[in-house]
Amino acid sequence: MPADPPSPPVLRLTGITKRFGPLLANDGISLDLAQGEVLALLGENGAGKSTLVAILFGHYVADSGTVEVDGRALPPGHPRAALDAGIGMVHQHFTLADNLSVLDNVMLGTESLWWPFSRRDAARRRLVELGMRFGLAVDPQARVAGLSVGERQRVEILKALYRGARVLILDEPTAVLTPQESETLFATLRQMVAAGLALIFISHKLDEVLRISHRIAVLRGGRLVALLPAAGADKPLLAEAMVGRSVEMPRRAAAPARQGAPACELRSATVLAPGPAHGRPLLDGVDLQVQPGEIVAVAGVSGNGQAVLAELLCGQLALDSGSLRVAGRALPARPRTFVDAGVARIPEDRHAVGVVGDLALWENAVLERYHRPAYARLGVLKRRHAMADAQALVERFDVRGTEAAGVHTVTRRLSGGNMQKLILGRALMAGGAARTVPPLIVANQPTWGLDVGAVAYVHQQLLDAAAAGSGVLLISEDLEEVFALADRIAVMHQGRLGAARPARDWNLASIGLAMAGGGQRQAAMTAGATA
Amino acid sequence: MRLERRDTPSRSAALLAPVAAIAGTLGVASLLVAWAGAPVAQAYWLLLEGGFGSRFAITETLTRATPLILTGLAAAVAFRARLFNIGAEGQLYLGALAAVAVGGLHGGSGWAAPVWLLFPAMMAAAALAGALLLLGPALMKSRLGVDEVVTTLLLNFIVLLFVGAMLDGPMKDPAAMGWPQSVALQEPLQLDRLVERGRVHSGLPGALVAALLLWALLKFTTHGFEIRAVGANARAAAFAGMPVGWVTVKVALLSGALAGLAGAVEVAGRAGYVTLDMSPGYGYSGIVIAMLAALHPLGVVAAAVFVAGILVGADSMSRAVGVPTYIADVIVATALIAVLVATLFTQYRLRRGPRP
Numbered sequence: 001m002p003a004d005p006p007s008p009p010v011l012r013l014t015g016i017t018k019r020f021g022p023l024l025a026n027d028g029i030s031l032d033l034a035q036g037e038v039l040a041l042l043g044e045n046g047a048g049k050s051t052l053v054a055i056l057f058g059h060y061v062a063d064s065g066t067v068e069v070d071g072r073a074l075p076p077g078h079p080r081a082a083l084d085a086g087i088g089m090v091h092q093h094f095t096l097a098d099n100l101s102v103l104d105n106v107m108l109g110t111e112s113l114w115w116p117f118s119r120r121d122a123a124r125r126r127l128v129e130l131g132m133r134f135g136l137a138v139d140p141q142a143r144v145a146g147l148s149v150g151e152r153q154r155v156e157i158l159k160a161l162y163r164g165a166r167v168l169i170l171d172e173p174t175a176v177l178t179p180q181e182s183e184t185l186f187a188t189l190r191q192m193v194a195a196g197l198a199l200i201f202i203s204h205k206l207d208e209v210l211r212i213s214h215r216i217a218v219l220r221g222g223r224l225v226a227l228l229p230a231a232g233a234d235k236p237l238l239a240e241a242m243v244g245r246s247v248e249m250p251r252r253a254a255a256p257a258r259q260g261a262p263a264c265e266l267r268s269a270t271v272l273a274p275g276p277a278h279g280r281p282l283l284d285g286v287d288l289q290v291q292p293g294e295i296v297a298v299a300g301v302s303g304n305g306q307a308v309l310a311e312l313l314c315g316q317l318a319l320d321s322g323s324l325r326v327a328g329r330a331l332p333a334r335p336r337t338f339v340d341a342g343v344a345r346i347p348e349d350r351h352a353v354g355v356v357g358d359l360a361l362w363e364n365a366v367l368e369r370y371h372r373p374a375y376a377r378l379g380v381l382k383r384r385h386a387m388a389d390a391q392a393l394v395e396r397f398d399v400r401g402t403e404a405a406g407v408h409t410v411t412r413r414l415s416g417g418n419m420q421k422l423i424l425g426r427a428l429m430a431g432g433a434a435r436t437v438p439p440l441i442v443a444n445q446p447t448w449g450l451d452v453g454a455v456a457y458v459h460q461q462l463l464d465a466a467a468a469g470s471g472v473l474l475i476s477e478d479l480e481e482v483f484a485l486a487d488r489i490a491v492m493h494q495g496r497l498g499a500a501r502p503a504r505d506w507n508l509a510s511i512g513l514a515m516a517g518g519g520q521r522q523a524a525m526t527a528g529a530t531a
Numbered sequence: 532m533r534l535e536r537r538d539t540p541s542r543s544a545a546l547l548a549p550v551a552a553i554a555g556t557l558g559v560a561s562l563l564v565a566w567a568g569a570p571v572a573q574a575y576w577l578l579l580e581g582g583f584g585s586r587f588a589i590t591e592t593l594t595r596a597t598p599l600i601l602t603g604l605a606a607a608v609a610f611r612a613r614l615f616n617i618g619a620e621g622q623l624y625l626g627a628l629a630a631v632a633v634g635g636l637h638g639g640s641g642w643a644a645p646v647w648l649l650f651p652a653m654m655a656a657a658a659l660a661g662a663l664l665l666l667g668p669a670l671m672k673s674r675l676g677v678d679e680v681v682t683t684l685l686l687n688f689i690v691l692l693f694v695g696a697m698l699d700g701p702m703k704d705p706a707a708m709g710w711p712q713s714v715a716l717q718e719p720l721q722l723d724r725l726v727e728r729g730r731v732h733s734g735l736p737g738a739l740v741a742a743l744l745l746w747a748l749l750k751f752t753t754h755g756f757e758i759r760a761v762g763a764n765a766r767a768a769a770f771a772g773m774p775v776g777w778v779t780v781k782v783a784l785l786s787g788a789l790a791g792l793a794g795a796v797e798v799a800g801r802a803g804y805v806t807l808d809m810s811p812g813y814g815y816s817g818i819v820i821a822m823l824a825a826l827h828p829l830g831v832v833a834a835a836v837f838v839a840g841i842l843v844g845a846d847s848m849s850r851a852v853g854v855p856t857y858i859a860d861v862i863v864a865t866a867l868i869a870v871l872v873a874t875l876f877t878q879y880r881l882r883r884g885p886r887p
Contacts, residue, residue: 315772316769335771336774339771345770356768358764363756368772370753371753376753379753380752381752381753
């Protein structure tokens with residue numbers, strides 16, 4: 001990035017403090033942001049990033065402290081005032097109306113209710129002009145439903161620019177992008193900065209943060225623990241500032257694949273879409289083998305069929321054609337038969353699918369196995385037994401946040417990391433006290449939204465399980481994770497799965513190309529040429 | 532002013548909520564009492580006295596509470612599993628009709644079976660009738676995704692018309708001088724009175740046992756565990772391997788059976804025959820009671836007694852100071868809304884500040 005940012009602060013936060021009951025979410029945070037500057041906001045989940053941004057936007061009222069734009073204090077609790085002052089935000093989960101055109105989405109909410117005519121032509125000209133200026137080419141007439149994720153993000157940015165944003169907050173903008181799309185985004189961001197916009201960049205990908213930002217603010221436990229120029233900072237330093245101690249991320253040591261029956265074998269597995277779009281393949285002739293003791297990662301941009309693959313391997317979905325064998329056996333597509341076959345399943349959405357939030361921790365610990373003789377006799381739950389096993393899980397998997405109520409803790413109250421430890425423990429402790437090893441582990445985005453410490457823990461558990469002989473299928477959109485853990489990597493694009501090749505044969509460029517469908521297009525072209 | 536979510540539900544608010552809800556309810560209702568031209572304090576005193584103030588009042592309240600406990604349980608167990616059974620009223624009527632079909636004096640004498648056989652058969656028939664009536668909507672919900680609120684609600688009207696047809700047709704009591712009412716139950720099948728000079732009958736202990744059993748079922752059994760898990764998060768329950776559709780069906784059978792039993796108990800314990808006005812909305816009040824009780828089976832007993840007391844007390848208040856009895860319905864309905872709002876405040880707090 002260009003050297004020094006110009007001086008006058010466009011945004012200044014002074015002593016922002018916000019308390020939720022006993023929790024101090026923001027503790028005297030002071031920050032300023034200059035024109036043409038990129039400030040990265042780093043921090044684990046719960047460090048106070050979201051609260052700070054919500055205060056900035058007027059969604060929350062700070063207990064004390066002020067937000068100033070161009071030297072004028074914003075009235076607290078008025079999102080409108082923040083928007084009018086030129087603060088814009090691109091959320092991680094887009095806020096677009098799918099059934100409207102790009103232009104409609106951008107204009108939505110900007111027109112006066114008292115003026116009967118729409119100023120569409122002027123708006124279209126302005127939109128096209130903004131797009132040209134910042135390299136954000138999108139067809140104003142296109143319906144949002146038909147746009148790719150990258151294009152939708154461009155619409156979100158255009159929306160903020162159209163409203164005259166001078167300070168733009170980007171919340172994990174690269175989480176949904178391929179490496180190549182991320183590059184395009186960075187080029188756009190550089191143009192915006194050159195034009196004098198100020199950016200706040202929220203991310204947990206340290207590489208990107210180091211590349212794109214001028215200064216880096218690290219939050220931990222609601223406090224600003226570090227504010228340093230990006231030049232001279234490095235990853236270990238930032239990770240340590242975020243966590244408060246040094247974290248060693250476990251990595252996969254080369255291990256010979258074991259012989260024997262594959263833990264999981266898919267052959268020409270095809271799943272067709274249900275409902276009105278019937279016939280379109282969601283999973284299109286997928287071949288995949290996972291050997292015992294091996295970690296195979298399926299990478300890909302979100303929404304290319306990974307969810308369907310995960311549901312298939314968790315027993316939630318039946319094949320339309322092809323075959324699926326787990327440890328050599330074909331299983332009927334029912335979650336319970338997969339559990340009984342020893343498949344350890346870690347779902348993508350831990351809140352909505354992994355646990356029943358309103359039940360107690362011990363009840364979630366036995367959610368998959370409550371009907372077994374170990375936990376039930378004649379339809380009566382052996383509650384003590386279940387609670388004792390849950391207690392063992394809490395201890396072995398170091399589930400925190402249970403000091404007050406123990407295994408009776410309402411599961412919803414657990415942090416994401418501890419909830420994931422509970423799910424992991426439930427899946428891996430299948431044999432109860434006897435430490436049998438699950439033949440297959442299906443982990444779908446197992447570290448999504450977790451903080452660094454929890455990520456390291458989950459990774460270590462998966463590595464240990466593989467070392468003990470489990471076949472691990474890791475479905476992940478996080479390439480850092482994929483490269484850290486996998487023995488072999490396959491890339492998914494539009495329901496097709498490429499060949500799983502050893503991790504050392506891939507690099508960021510080749511995997512990015514495959515994620516964008518490049519590899520397959522090439523293959524298809526070659527096939528066409530031969531035919 | 533705006534709502535802000537509390538990080539942890541407040542314990543003091545949870546304790547204060549019902550008190551505040553009742554206070555709010557009485558506040559709203561007193562406007563109506565005053566509007567009707569009656570002295571508010573006196574009216575409330577009469578309401579309380581009429582519901583709970585004498586031996587007679589208490590026996591009347593408990594008599595009224597008996598079917599309400601059962602319909603309250605029916606709603607509570609169904610709602611726990613997110614099966615919104617609004618059809619308890621219809622299930623109650625069909626249960627009552629089934630009870631009379633088995634135990635009525637058809638042809639002047641009825642089935643010639645011993646009481647020890649006929650009484651369980653009568654109860655079973657009532658439970659089965661209610662259960663089967665809810666089975667259809669439950670299957671349509673779990674198989675086809677048809678909204679059970681609509682189907683169960685509309686079934687109420689179908690059942691009422693069906694009952695009307697039966698009371699004017701095959702099951703009509705020839706000795707009723709043209710009134711559309713069913714034949715009476717055989718004398719030995721009718722429930723015993725519990726006290727002298729009071730109508731409270733042995734259906735009350737029966738309903739209490741049902742509440743205890745349901746509480747134990749939900750807390751200690753695998754079935755109860757499934758019901759609670761499916762109700763709280765059906766996706767997670769299905770992922771973990773619970774048979775969600777089958778759980779819905781089991782809950783439907785249980786809920787419908789409880790409502791059907793309410794009908795049988797009401798017939799066997801009070802009138803002895805079925806009429807089209809035998810239930811002043813017990814099925815619908817059951818929903819209110821279940822919500823007041825936060826869907827807890829033992830709470831349902833308390834809530835049913837509370838609602839019954841207000842309904843009974845309102846009658847005597849109405850007679851004494853000339854306030855319409857509808858005030859009771861208003862109080863019960865307002866209590867429901869007040870409790871829902873009060874529960875909201877255990878999870879949210881009101882913040883002074885500009886509107887976002």
